[in-house]
Amino acid sequence: MCRFTTDFISPPAPSVSSSDYPTDTITGGTGIPGAFTFSGNGVKDIVGFRYQWSDSVTYVAANRPGGTAAIQLTPDRFGAATLSVSSVDAAGNEANRTDYSFAVNDNVPTVSCTPTSAHVGVPRTCTVTRRDETNIALRYQLNNGPSTELAPGADGSATFTVTPDDPYVPAHVQVRARLANGNLTGVRTYDLWSDE
Helix, strand or coil: CCCCCCCCCCCCCCEEECCCCCCCCEECCCCCCEEEEEECCCCCCEEEEEEEECCEEEEEECCCCCCEEEEEECCCCCEEEEEEEEEEECCCCECCCEEEEEEECCCCCEEEEECCEEECCCCEEEEEECCCCCEEEEEEEECCCCCEEECCCCCCEEEEEECCCCCCCCEEEEEEEEECCCCECCCEEEEEEEEC
C-alpha cells in the first residue's frame, strides 16, 4: 500500500542576524565581507533557507531541522542594503520572508578634477583620496578604458591626468580602492564635460 501526505502550510519566517552588519549602525564597507546567520528557531519543519541578495536567489540547507545556516556576503555598494530570507520546509514550501535591512559604510575613495569644463583635448588634473586606512591602493579609469593603480601619498591622495576627447558625451572618471583583503571597493564616478 502506498501512502503520501501533502503539506500546503508555509513554515514561519526565519530570524536573521549579523554581528558584522548589525541593523542599528553603519558598519563595514564595500568589498568588506560579513557573516550572516539564518535561524529556523527550532521549528522542525524548516530544513533550509532561500535568500535574495542583489539580483541572485540562493538556497542554503540548515545544519539540522529547525536549525541554522551561516553565509558570507560582500557588499559592492554603500548605503542602505536589504537581505531577504525565507524559510523552506521539506515539502518545498516557503515562509513569508524576513527582510534584514542594514547600512554599509561609504569606504569608496573620493575624486575631483580641474577644470571641470574645458575644450576637447585639454588635460584635466584629478585627485583621488582614500576614505580610510583600509584603502591601501587607489585605482582610476576613464570611461571603459584600462584601470591604473596608484599608491596614495602621506595625505592619502594621488593625482592623475585625463584628457576627454568627445564634446558631446561626458567623460566618466571612475575611481575605487584596493583593500587590505585584496577586494575592491565600489566605484565612484566623476563626469567631465568638454566644449568644442
